[in-house]
Amino acid sequence: MENKDWPLWEIFIRSRQGLDHKHVGSLHAADAQMAIENARDVYTRRMEGVSIWAVESKFIHASNPDEASSLFEPAEDKVYRHPTFYDIPEAIGHM
Amino acid sequence: MSPQINLEEQFQAKIDAEIKIEPKDWMPDAYRKTLVRQISQHAHSEIVGMLPEGNWLTRAPSLKRKATLLAKVQDEAGHGLYLYSAVETLGVTRLQTIEDLISGKAKYSSIFNYPTLTWADMGAIGWLVDGAAIMNQVPLCRASYGPYARAMVRVCKEESFHQRQGYEIMMTLASGSAEQKEMAQDALNRWWWPAIMMFGPTDAESANTEQSVKWKIKRHTNDELRQKFIDATVPQAEYIGLTIPDKDLKWNEEKGMYDFGPIDWDEFWNVVKGNGPCNKQRLEARRNAHTEGAWVRDAASAYAEKRAKRAASKVA
Numbered sequence: 001m002e003n004k005d006w007p008l009w010e011i012f013i014r015s016r017q018g019l020d021h022k023h024v025g026s027l028h029a030a031d032a033q034m035a036i037e038n039a040r041d042v043y044t045r046r047m048e049g050v051s052i053w054a055v056e057s058k059f060i061h062a063s064n065p066d067e068a069s070s071l072f073e074p075a076e077d078k079v080y081r082h083p084t085f086y087d088i089p090e091a092i093g094h095m
Numbered sequence: 096m097s098p099q100i101n102l103e104e105q106f107q108a109k110i111d112a113e114i115k116i117e118p119k120d121w122m123p124d125a126y127r128k129t130l131v132r133q134i135s136q137h138a139h140s141e142i143v144g145m146l147p148e149g150n151w152l153t154r155a156p157s158l159k160r161k162a163t164l165l166a167k168v169q170d171e172a173g174h175g176l177y178l179y180s181a182v183e184t185l186g187v188t189r190l191q192t193i194e195d196l197i198s199g200k201a202k203y204s205s206i207f208n209y210p211t212l213t214w215a216d217m218g219a220i221g222w223l224v225d226g227a228a229i230m231n232q233v234p235l236c237r238a239s240y241g242p243y244a245r246a247m248v249r250v251c252k253e254e255s256f257h258q259r260q261g262y263e264i265m266m267t268l269a270s271g272s273a274e275q276k277e278m279a280q281d282a283l284n285r286w287w288w289p290a291i292m293m294f295g296p297t298d299a300e301s302a303n304t305e306q307s308v309k310w311k312i313k314r315h316t317n318d319e320l321r322q323k324f325i326d327a328t329v330p331q332a333e334y335i336g337l338t339i340p341d342k343d344l345k346w347n348e349e350k351g352m353y354d355f356g357p358i359d360w361d362e363f364w365n366v367v368k369g370n371g372p373c374n375k376q377r378l379e380a381r382r383n384a385h386t387e388g389a390w391v392r393d394a395a396s397a398y399a400e401k402r403a404k405r406a407a408s409k410v411a
């Protein structure tokens with residue numbers, strides 16, 4: 001039995017024009033073209049997509065979940081970045 | 096307090112707060128092991144589950160039924176792949192997972208070790224087997240492990256068609272000639288009890304349930320889901336004039352649910368242990384598919400290499 005393992009590909013699907021590609025899962029394929037062909041059969045059997053991205057998993061760099069609190073800490077104390085931080089008189093109407 | 100205990104407490108606190116666990120998050124080894132076992136068993140069940148139905152693909156009674164059955168079998172391949180992809184996020188290679196199936200080390204749902212003798216079995220499988228699977232799977236869409244829950248959402252979206260097409264086959268047969276109705280009844284007779292057993296051993300006998308519920312891998316016990324399935328299915332059988340093969344089955348007004356007869360657990364364990372009518376045949380079919388498909392995989396690898404070389408020489 002041969003044991004050549006094909007690389008793993010992460011699959012992203014754009015469900016319709018105007019929307020972002022969204023991660024849907026992964027699959028194994030010999031190369032990018034095969035990854036896209038297989039992704040069509042695995043992830044878009046019911047017209048779930050109009051476009052497919054395949055990215056070899058080894059090229060994805062992820063932040064470390066253990067460091068999430070320090071990584072995202074700078075945004076935590078900046079409420080002034082939100083519109084509701086500012087008091088505007090009601091008379092002004094929608095702003 | 097040791098750091099290990101602290102990590103486990105933090106982990107359980109996340110679970111209790113309904114925060115999903117993602118692949119790179121810390122998790123107890125036992126949680127990872129339980130998930131690998133459960134998700135890979137589930138994936139294998141989808142893959143082996145193609146075999147009993149594949150048996151009827153070339154003999155479907157009409158082009159419409161054939162197209163439907165083919166689509167259902169394709170869905171099952173897809174479901175297997177969604178789930179294999181989820182297993183892989185837990186650090187087990189795809190090759191290892193497949194190897195565990197064909198070596199007989201890994202289990203899959205025993206229901207697929209029963210033969211499909213007549214066309215009505217395609218109806219009974221869709222209606223009962225997929226029906227029972229849906230009962231099991233809907234709560235899994237909220238499982239605590241993110242990749243598993245997301246795979247299950249996809250599976251559940253597609254599964255409803257499976258049950259409905261099965262019930263429609265049964266309905267058509269049950270309203271046909273006496274012979275066709277008899278065929279439908281016979282299929283119900285053979286598939287009812289194995290379908291009931293799909294929910295697994297009773298809660299008293301189920302070793303893993305308590306921990307799995309605590310980890311929110313499981314949301315309901317085996318007995319709860321089994322009861323829910325029976326209560327939903329009995330009226331469906333009555334509607335098409337078929338009889339559930341259980342003489343003890345009767346509505347319990349007080350409890351608001353059906354009472355049902357004893358389950359033959361000897362048969363259940365016997366099939367789990369490998370002695371069902373089709374265990375050997377199923378594993379052999381998977382093994383052959385893998386071995387006889389080797390040249391296809393080799394050819395695809397060779398073609399990919401050739402294509403890469405050609406692309407490289409074009410650039411140069």
